[in-house]
Amino acid sequence: MMMSDSKLNSIPSAGQKTQGKGRVLVAMSGGVDSSVAASLLVDQGYEVIGATMQVWDYSICNIEEGNGSCCSSLDVDDARSVADHIGIPFYVLNCEHQFKEAVIDPFIADYLQGNTPLPCVNCNTFLKFDHLVRKMKELECDFLATGHYAQISQTTTGRYELTTSEDTWKDQTYFLFTMNPELLPKLLFPVGGMNKADVRQYAEERGLVVARKKDSTGICFVGKSGYDNFIESQVPASVLSELKGELRRFPTGEVMGRHEGIHHYTIGQSKGLGLDHHEKMFVIKIDAKSKVVWIGEEKYLFKPSVKVERPHFLQPFENGEVLNVKIRYQHRGSAARVFQEGAELRVEFLEPQRAITPGQAAVFYRDRALVGGGWIHL
Amino acid sequence: MPVKKLPVRAVLCKELSLQMSPSHRSLIGDQGPELVPFCWPFRTCSKSSFVLRPILEMQEFSKVYLDFNATTPLSTEVQKKIVDAMSVWGNPSSIHWAGRLIKTELREARRSLAMGLGVGPLELIFTSGASEASNTVIQGLWNLILQKELPEPWAGRREFITSTVEHPSVMKAMAAIEKRGAIVHRIPVARDGAFDLAALQQCLNDKTLLVSVMLANNETGHVMPIERIVELAHSCGALVHTDATQALGKLPLNLGQLKVDYASLSAHKFYAPKGTGVLFTKKGSPHQNLIFGGAQERSRRGGTENTLGQIALGEAMKKISEVSFQFERLAGLRDHLESRILQEIPEVTLTGSGVPRLPNTSSLVIRGVDGETMLMSLDLKGFAVSTGAACSSGSPEPSPVLLAMGLTREEAQNSLRVSLGWTTTAAEVDAFVETLKGVVHHLREIAKAETGTTGKAAKG
Numbered sequence: 041m042m043m044s045d046s047k048l049n050s051i052p053s054a055g056q057k058t059q060g061k062g063r064v065l066v067a068m069s070g071g072v073d074s075s076v077a078a079s080l081l082v083d084q085g086y087e088v089i090g091a092t093m094q095v096w097d098y099s100i101c102n103i104e105e106g107n108g109s110c111c112s113s114l115d116v117d118d119a120r121s122v123a124d125h126i127g128i129p130f131y132v133l134n135c136e137h138q139f140k141e142a143v144i145d146p147f148i149a150d151y152l153q154g155n156t157p158l159p160c161v162n163c164n165t166f167l168k169f170d171h172l173v174r175k176m177k178e179l180e181c182d183f184l185a186t187g188h189y190a191q192i193s194q195t196t197t198g199r200y201e202l203t204t205s206e207d208t209w210k211d212q213t214y215f216l217f218t219m220n221p222e223l224l225p226k227l228l229f230p231v232g233g234m235n236k237a238d239v240r241q242y243a244e245e246r247g248l249v250v251a252r253k254k255d256s257t258g259i260c261f262v263g264k265s266g267y268d269n270f271i272e273s274q275v276p277a278s279v280l281s282e283l284k285g286e287l288r289r290f291p292t293g294e295v296m297g298r299h300e301g302i303h304h305y306t307i308g309q310s311k312g313l314g315l316d317h318h319e320k321m322f323v324i325k326i327d328a329k330s331k332v333v334w335i336g337e338e339k340y341l342f343k344p345s346v347k348v349e350r351p352h353f354l355q356p357f358e359n360g361e362v363l364n365v366k367i368r369y370q371h372r373g374s375a376a377r378v379f380q381e382g383a384e385l386r387v388e389f390l391e392p393q394r395a396i397t398p399g400q401a402a403v404f405y406r407d408r409a410l411v412g413g414g415w416i417h418l
Numbered sequence: 419m420p421v422k423k424l425p426v427r428a429v430l431c432k433e434l435s436l437q438m439s440p441s442h443r444s445l446i447g448d449q450g451p452e453l454v455p456f457c458w459p460f461r462t463c464s465k466s467s468f469v470l471r472p473i474l475e476m477q478e479f480s481k482v483y484l485d486f487n488a489t490t491p492l493s494t495e496v497q498k499k500i501v502d503a504m505s506v507w508g509n510p511s512s513i514h515w516a517g518r519l520i521k522t523e524l525r526e527a528r529r530s531l532a533m534g535l536g537v538g539p540l541e542l543i544f545t546s547g548a549s550e551a552s553n554t555v556i557q558g559l560w561n562l563i564l565q566k567e568l569p570e571p572w573a574g575r576r577e578f579i580t581s582t583v584e585h586p587s588v589m590k591a592m593a594a595i596e597k598r599g600a601i602v603h604r605i606p607v608a609r610d611g612a613f614d615l616a617a618l619q620q621c622l623n624d625k626t627l628l629v630s631v632m633l634a635n636n637e638t639g640h641v642m643p644i645e646r647i648v649e650l651a652h653s654c655g656a657l658v659h660t661d662a663t664q665a666l667g668k669l670p671l672n673l674g675q676l677k678v679d680y681a682s683l684s685a686h687k688f689y690a691p692k693g694t695g696v697l698f699t700k701k702g703s704p705h706q707n708l709i710f711g712g713a714q715e716r717s718r719r720g721g722t723e724n725t726l727g728q729i730a731l732g733e734a735m736k737k738i739s740e741v742s743f744q745f746e747r748l749a750g751l752r753d754h755l756e757s758r759i760l761q762e763i764p765e766v767t768l769t770g771s772g773v774p775r776l777p778n779t780s781s782l783v784i785r786g787v788d789g790e791t792m793l794m795s796l797d798l799k800g801f802a803v804s805t806g807a808a809c810s811s812g813s814p815e816p817s818p819v820l821l822a823m824g825l826t827r828e829e830a831q832n833s834l835r836v837s838l839g840w841t842t843t844a845a846e847v848d849a850f851v852e853t854l855k856g857v858v859h860h861l862r863e864i865a866k867a868e869t870g871t872t873g874k875a876a877k878g
Contacts, residue, residue, distance in 0.1 A: 177864050178791045
């Protein structure tokens with residue numbers, strides 16, 4: 041049926057490709073950043089298509105929805121209403137299978153190994169900048185956009201670089217170190233050049249329903265119940281019972297007690313150790329094989345160097361070059377020499393670093409440019 | 419009437435050797451062409467003269483709707499009727515003038531419906547939709563069993579039989595009563611759409627209370643052998659319910675002649691609004707309310723009537739006589755669609771086409787092309803189709819109906835459903851095929867390029 045009705049013709053549909061700046065697929069989580077990203081692209085004259093990846097069946101966990109955890113069903117509604125508001129077509133992509141395989145399963149495996157995983161990197165690597173790139177091509181889009189705080193710039197030689205965002209506090213390049221550099225010319229990060237306050241102000245002015253929505257904190261699929269509860273809901277009791285072991289004092293080896301499973305601990309943790317001890321103690325080391333959690337004084341948390349496995353580089357570096365290295369998302373970065381050692385890297389900090397945590401990423405910067413990164417292991 | 423006064427589409431159809439139906443001619447005569455948003459029924463001279471010439475200049479369509487099994491647009495007449503009926507606002511249960519006015523309208527609607535379906539007016543119970551109608555039958559009978567209130571000759575019967583390809587409203591209602599203790603048998607349907615009558619015969623016994631099998635499948639369009647099912651069931655003394663939702667407006671439908679005991683229908687599949695449905699309950703068939711309340715529907719369904727919906731459905735039913743010519747016309751369009759797709763797009767198969775089927779539905783497996791992506795690509799180009807039932811979209815699982823018919827998960831994920839309607843034109847079908855060709859080629863090229871490049875980066 042040919043619709044001649046004016047209301048039907050106002051339904052957003054890409055129709056013929058416009059001759060303007062091109063067609064963009066924008067990943068919309070329902071949060072303020074990606075909503076503003078989509079809206080800015082419309083303002084800039086792109087033909088915009090919005091998509092939300094539904095990554096997790098929230099009906100199976102006791103997560104409280106809509107409080108900034110990405111991609112829950114209330115957030116899908118928010119993304120949809122923003123898309124309606126700015127007049128773009130919007131789709132929900134079911135990615136539960138890919139998400140479980142590429143993000144959830146490795147997350148759980150990492151915890152069982154006594155590591156503290158960083159699932160957002162895998163989500164970027166395997167969903168946002170792999171699965172969505174394919175969707176971008178399939179939907180005949182010229183670009184893929186996300187609400188990441190990151191910037192893409194071109195050097196004087198014409199090479200594309202990923203650089204930190206204007207808002208240094210919100211910068212998310214830490215999560216993007218696995219990026220394929222060939223993709224950079226195809227990517228748009230519309231809020232990367234803005235401060236969070238300006239993003240919110242724009243959202244208010246544009247009347248986006250998400251303008252005052254809380255920032256997402258923590259990991260989207262874990263929710264308020266905490267990591268250990270999440271792990272316990274996903275792992276069989278027989279496996280969990282094998283994670284129990286001894287609490288030992290570092291470095292003497294004195295047995296201080298028993299613990300309920302290595303997944304309850306992370307390096308540098310001092311609360312919840314269950315010890316009635318006069319001095320403040322910290323988790324120094326987790327031994328996944330013997331299930332021993334080593335605790336000790338704070339001074340033992342400092343390390344001068346770290347090994348990095350499965351490195352990935354967006355641009356070349358000189359062996360032994362001093363780069364700025366971030367060892368966790370909220371870390372400001374410390375100068376370190378980076379050495380190639382076979383398939384791995386050795387990172388030697390100019391000053392010892394506190395609580396270097398296996399499972400997290402070490403990410404290297406030259407000034408504002410993201411050089412590369414890899415996974416910390418001890 | 420001069421052709422130049424007709425809307426563009428009418429001219430197009432004219433070129434395609436189609437003639438207008440008398441009802442359309444009278445409609446144009448009454449209202450003038452500018453009040454007809456799309457050319458309503460056109461009649462073929464005869465099937466042989468229904469010549470589909472290739473369109474030389476491809477018509478540019480901004481929006482083409484080919485998802486009539488999901489829902490249908492309101493017909494012009496129904497829209498007009500609803501607007502008129504909005505000024506009749508009384509409560510039909512009231513004794514006073516306001517109530518009487520609306521009661522008259524509802525009586526007329528019921529009469530129109532009863533006439534169109536070949537049943538008595540009091541055998542129809544208006545509901546909120548076909549889902550409610552089917553639930554009323556299945557849960558109602560189960561409750562009568564539990565209460566030991568089944569009348570003779572059904573007392574003591576407690577087994578149910580259904581098929582594996584039913585709409586969720588039947589499938590899940592059956593699963594729900596099964597959980598509460600009912601015995602439910604499920605008859606398989608083959609990939610070509612064939613219902614296993616032998617299996618039905620084996621399941622039927624003197625304990626069988628109800629056989630519930632849909633008249634036509636929403637996803638593939640295959641038509642079930644209801645007459646034979648009724649014969650077999652009745653010979654065992656069992657009752658028969660059919661979800662006839664997809665048949666209304668697509669097949670000549672006479673519930674009286676069909677001899678079923680219950681049938682579910684939905685208004686929005688027949689050019690009338692959502693939120694209205696009908697349960698046909700043959701006189702004398704056991705009934706228990708799903709919704710208790712006032713004396714509406716002779717106390718068989720509580721709740722103040724959805725007056726606009728019922729009146730609208732009554733109006734839509736006035737067109738029921740056009741089904742037979744639409745059947746021919748749609749079957750011609752569908753055959754044209756399918757033959758072009760099968761000839762011009764490699765590696766496409768049809769599902770459920772080995773048995774009689776609805777004239778408007780094509781269920782295609784397009785190898786190597788993800789249905790979800792295909793749907794989005796087509797939508798972006800203005801074409802509305804579906805991968806399966808609209809009710810199940812958004813679910814990660816491929817269509818349970820297609821899986822039950824023996825398709826692999828991959829085949830089910832590569833499925834596309836195209837369903838035509840009374841306003842579909844040959845030009846739309848041709849424009850769709852051209853677009854589909856491009857989309858499938860594009861998606862297959864990307865799939866080819868991506869093969870072997872997966873798993874490139876290490877997982878952390």
